[in-house]
Amino acid sequence: MKTQTKADLFRELPSVDELTRSLGFRSLAKTHGNIAVTDAARAVLAELRQQISSGRLDASSLRLALEGINGAIEKQVRKSLSPSLRTVINATGVILHTNLGRAPIGEAAIRHISQTATHYSNLEFDVASGERGKRDVHVDRLFRKLLGAESSDVATIVVNNNAAAVLLALNTLAEGGEVIVSRGELVEIGGSFRIPDVMAKSGAKLCEVGTTNRTRTSDYEKAITERTRLLLRVHRSNFEITGFTEQPSTAELVALAKKRGIPLMEDLGSGALVDLTNFGLSKETTVLDSLRSGVDIVTYSGDKLLGGPQAGLISGLLELVARMRSNSLFRALRVDKLTYAALEATLLAYVKHEYEAIPTLAMMSLTRDEIGRRAEALLEAVRSRQGTLKLEVIDGDSVVGGGAAPSSVLPTRLIAITSASLSADEFSARLRSFDPPIVARVEQGRVLLDLRTVFRAQDPQLAAALGHIQ
Numbered sequence: 001m002k003t004q005t006k007a008d009l010f011r012e013l014p015s016v017d018e019l020t021r022s023l024g025f026r027s028l029a030k031t032h033g034n035i036a037v038t039d040a041a042r043a044v045l046a047e048l049r050q051q052i053s054s055g056r057l058d059a060s061s062l063r064l065a066l067e068g069i070n071g072a073i074e075k076q077v078r079k080s081l082s083p084s085l086r087t088v089i090n091a092t093g094v095i096l097h098t099n100l101g102r103a104p105i106g107e108a109a110i111r112h113i114s115q116t117a118t119h120y121s122n123l124e125f126d127v128a129s130g131e132r133g134k135r136d137v138h139v140d141r142l143f144r145k146l147l148g149a150e151s152s153d154v155a156t157i158v159v160n161n162n163a164a165a166v167l168l169a170l171n172t173l174a175e176g177g178e179v180i181v182s183r184g185e186l187v188e189i190g191g192s193f194r195i196p197d198v199m200a201k202s203g204a205k206l207c208e209v210g211t212t213n214r215t216r217t218s219d220y221e222k223a224i225t226e227r228t229r230l231l232l233r234v235h236r237s238n239f240e241i242t243g244f245t246e247q248p249s250t251a252e253l254v255a256l257a258k259k260r261g262i263p264l265m266e267d268l269g270s271g272a273l274v275d276l277t278n279f280g281l282s283k284e285t286t287v288l289d290s291l292r293s294g295v296d297i298v299t300y301s302g303d304k305l306l307g308g309p310q311a312g313l314i315s316g317l318l319e320l321v322a323r324m325r326s327n328s329l330f331r332a333l334r335v336d337k338l339t340y341a342a343l344e345a346t347l348l349a350y351v352k353h354e355y356e357a358i359p360t361l362a363m364m365s366l367t368r369d370e371i372g373r374r375a376e377a378l379l380e381a382v383r384s385r386q387g388t389l390k391l392e393v394i395d396g397d398s399v400v401g402g403g404a405a406p407s408s409v410l411p412t413r414l415i416a417i418t419s420a421s422l423s424a425d426e427f428s429a430r431l432r433s434f435d436p437p438i439v440a441r442v443e444q445g446r447v448l449l450d451l452r453t454v455f456r457a458q459d460p461q462l463a464a465a466l467g468h469i470q
């Protein structure tokens with residue numbers, strides 16, 4: 001028998017029209033509707049066409065696929081009618097993984113969101129007086145506690161994310177004027193946040209000083225004119241400059257700002273609320289450190305080291321923050337009640353020192369030994385069925401991510417996997433095909449799983465997946 005060419009195989013595919021006239025199609029359409037099932041049929045045919053043209057489908061497997069085409073269409077319909085946003089298991093060991101939703105939030109935050117979302121609330125209502133209130137009072141009171149209760153002249157407002165916080169602050173404090181920034185701090189953060197671009201959108205003019213590796217206080221001082229509105233320092237969240245380098249200390253910049261009567265703003269990016277050396281991290285400037293040293297305005301994210309919901313926080317001098325609150329941009333960038341609820345619950349955990357209730361902090365505080373024991377137990381569960389897989393537990397590093405110092409790593413134990421029949425990339429694709437998908441690291445031809453970022457309750461799902469692949 002002559003082998004069939006791709007053109008022959010393509011001819012065996014039914015048209016969408018033919019499919020819609022079939023009995024199987026009509027019964028599916030009764031349940032799911034004509035449009036959804038037609039779309040699904042198109043997607044299934046497109047997938048088969050793709051498989052034929054890439055040579056992955058021969059005549060006999062095409063025949064099998066066509067016999068089961070109604071099942072495939074039904075599966076496709078169900079997929080298209082279920083949520084696209086779903087849980088994944090993060091086995092990468094990157095705690096603040098921007099592509100995987102950054103910080104997971106805790107149970108208390110979820111309960112507070114649920115209460116707030118399903119009932120009416122005092123979001124902008126002063127219960128005592130019966131008058132209209134302000135939505136930011138709910139978290140400002142907690143920020144005051146965390147950022148030094150003694151300083152009643154420090155206020156905090158919340159916007160959609162830190163990019164919005166920087167935009168609002170620059171627009172309020174420097175529109176039409178100049179902002180001085182070191183050339184070593186003109187950063188780009190993932191997702192197209194670039195300091196020069198945000199500056200342009202804010203209506204402020206960027207005045208670059210110094211060089212990539214060296215900037216001195218005198219560089220800032222020489223650049224100050226009557227048009228200068230702000231000195232800006234930006235945290236180098238995702239890179240390091242090493243070697244022949246120089247940067248003024250915060251104290252020096254504060255002294256210059258005070259001498260010339262110009263506000264100093266620091267975009268901290270990650271913005272830890274507590275000293276994270278207690279959680280095994282290298283020293284990071286906290287929001288409180290920055291304010292205490294005399295910085296006037298600090299901007300930071302809610303879902304990075306803080307471990308809360310996506311939000312941008314602006315903490316600083318009451319008078320400057322009040323100007324930002326009355327800027328009409330603030331109205332456009334404000335956050336909803338669900339964000340306030342999640343943020344309030346997260347801040348309450350900080351106030352009560354219940355750090356274990358904040359998932360990202362809990363993950364940071366897991367020790368290498370605890371993670372190692374879990375990894376061994378997981379392998380024990382898989383090993384009895386171990387076929388073609390080589391599984392071992394090795395030393396490695398977890399990554400904090402999310403704009404903590406790029407060198408912020410925590411010692412961990414990794415499950416390293418090599419398969420006799422699958423490449424590391426193929427193996428990690430198989431892991432992603434589970435429900436929930438498992439996202440792993442691939443390094444030097446091996447698949448690596450770090451349980452630091454896997455919730456304990458997900459360990460059995462991971463073991464089941466490993467048992468299944470071999």
Ligand SMILES: *Cc1c(COP(=O)(O)O)cnc(C)c1O
Pocket residue numbers: 161162163164189193234235236237267268269270300301302311312402403
């Ligand atoms: C992450 C980061 C931003 C952007 O924050 P988002 O909350 O993602 O908008 C801005 N500046 C710095 C220094 C950052 O690290």
